[in-house]
Amino acid sequence: MTLWGGAFNEPSDADLRALNDSISFDKRLYAVDIEGSAAYAAALSLAKVITDEEAAQIINGLEAVKAEFDEGRFQLQVGDEDIHTAVERRLTELIGAVGGKLHTGRSRNDQIATDLRLWTIDALHQVDALVAALQEALIAVSESHIETLMPGYTHLQPAQPITAAHWLMSFFWMFARDRARLSDAQSRTEVLPLGSGALAGSPFSIDREFLAGQLGFEFVSENSLDAVADRDFVAEALFALSMIGVHLSRLAEDLILYSNPAFGYITLNDRYSTGSSLMPQKRNPDPMELARGKAGRLIGNLTGLLTTLKGLPTSYNKDLQEDKAPLFDSVDSLTLIMPVIVAVIRTLKLNPERMRAALDESMLATDLADYLVNKGMPFREAHHISGRAVRLAAEKGVTFTRLTLDDLRGLSDHFSDDVSAVFDFAASAARRRAQGGTAPEAVREQIARARAWLTDEGE
Numbered sequence: 001m002t003l004w005g006g007a008f009n010e011p012s013d014a015d016l017r018a019l020n021d022s023i024s025f026d027k028r029l030y031a032v033d034i035e036g037s038a039a040y041a042a043a044l045s046l047a048k049v050i051t052d053e054e055a056a057q058i059i060n061g062l063e064a065v066k067a068e069f070d071e072g073r074f075q076l077q078v079g080d081e082d083i084h085t086a087v088e089r090r091l092t093e094l095i096g097a098v099g100g101k102l103h104t105g106r107s108r109n110d111q112i113a114t115d116l117r118l119w120t121i122d123a124l125h126q127v128d129a130l131v132a133a134l135q136e137a138l139i140a141v142s143e144s145h146i147e148t149l150m151p152g153y154t155h156l157q158p159a160q161p162i163t164a165a166h167w168l169m170s171f172f173w174m175f176a177r178d179r180a181r182l183s184d185a186q187s188r189t190e191v192l193p194l195g196s197g198a199l200a201g202s203p204f205s206i207d208r209e210f211l212a213g214q215l216g217f218e219f220v221s222e223n224s225l226d227a228v229a230d231r232d233f234v235a236e237a238l239f240a241l242s243m244i245g246v247h248l249s250r251l252a253e254d255l256i257l258y259s260n261p262a263f264g265y266i267t268l269n270d271r272y273s274t275g276s277s278l279m280p281q282k283r284n285p286d287p288m289e290l291a292r293g294k295a296g297r298l299i300g301n302l303t304g305l306l307t308t309l310k311g312l313p314t315s316y317n318k319d320l321q322e323d324k325a326p327l328f329d330s331v332d333s334l335t336l337i338m339p340v341i342v343a344v345i346r347t348l349k350l351n352p353e354r355m356r357a358a359l360d361e362s363m364l365a366t367d368l369a370d371y372l373v374n375k376g377m378p379f380r381e382a383h384h385i386s387g388r389a390v391r392l393a394a395e396k397g398v399t400f401t402r403l404t405l406d407d408l409r410g411l412s413d414h415f416s417d418d419v420s421a422v423f424d425f426a427a428s429a430a431r432r433r434a435q436g437g438t439a440p441e442a443v444r445e446q447i448a449r450a451r452a453w454l455t456d457e458g459e
Helices: 014-020 023-046 052-070 083-101 108-143 164-189 208-215 224-229 232-259 286-309 318-346 352-357 361-374 379-396 405-409 417-422 425-431 440-458
Strands: 149-154 157-163
Touching: 023 052, 023 083, 023 108, 023 208, 023 318, 052 083, 083 108, 108 164, 108 224, 108 232, 108 318, 108 440, 149 164, 149 352, 149 425, 157 164, 157 361, 157 425, 164 232, 164 440, 232 286, 232 318, 286 318, 361 379, 361 417, 361 425, 379 405, 405 417, 417 425, 425 440
Parallel strands: none
Antiparallel strands: 149 157
């Protein structure tokens, strides 16, 4: 029996039921649906709408229904339009007519909003734990390469020498921002809609603060119209998940490039590489390519929901049934890919010799300009003279560091014998010791701050 058919002369068309029913995907909400229903039964009892004995019957019956779901024994039936219908139908089969009292003053509108918020809070916690594991892996690899030199790039062109740990730790802070976004999204998800009814609120003396406490919500919604239709929390969750996907994609792109033999900076573990069905020599970074590809999927889920929300009139509309599939898919996608990415990082082999061999002496041009600044020259003039030195080396067909002191003094009399100290990659990196810089000294401090940040987040 449906939950709503009393005023209708004919049952719904089969094709409409196939379109309208959501049980195929919202059945995964069974645990939070039952949790919310149990709390609501207790609230009905407190309000004297049902007796304590009836509430106990309902709660015990709900526990039995949950056990059937947990153990894979729950049997869906044709009339189970959604998870709410299925649970209430089975509850009534188990405990009789008293099961029909559970929905008093409640609508599926405030019920699904509550269910989805509870599910989202748990999902954000799970994703946060996965991101934290990735951060731990990044720190672990970084600690072994604090003094390993490699080229740093802007515009994918050689720029300045950096340390490999500095490169890896750049992703740590991206994911730190992601975790902050997850936490922020969660705080706005912790708003209780239950007790809002279909749109106008409850006619019964439901203690919504009690409900919030029972279900772990921090706040109670202020407006019933808004509460049943608010899916901002889903959009915010999807944005946070999309940004994780974007950052995973950027990490993946670096690993794809640097594992290419043309670079050879890193080697992916055999367990996290694949081969070619035709070319025996190939080592394909498939996990990283999949991570890069899933970013598009996550972004698509976000933009799809925002497009759904943008034209809705006030209060609940059936369009909101489209909120769950993108959210489920985004969480599932990250839950699937993240453990593999964590394993890729944990087993990542860096090749310091290849990294150092790729350092180009022209990358010390900024150090030459800095040398002149330390001699009292304005930076803009120093930048110009350093550029002329680069050009002179090219004209003479020598490397930048092969310019003689006479060559340099021909560009400026600020140059003296001590200029030779500039032409050292390790010294170049070591000079960037200000907080956040690439110097080993600064990177050690950065890693210490990262570990402290992880500890604070875990408390």
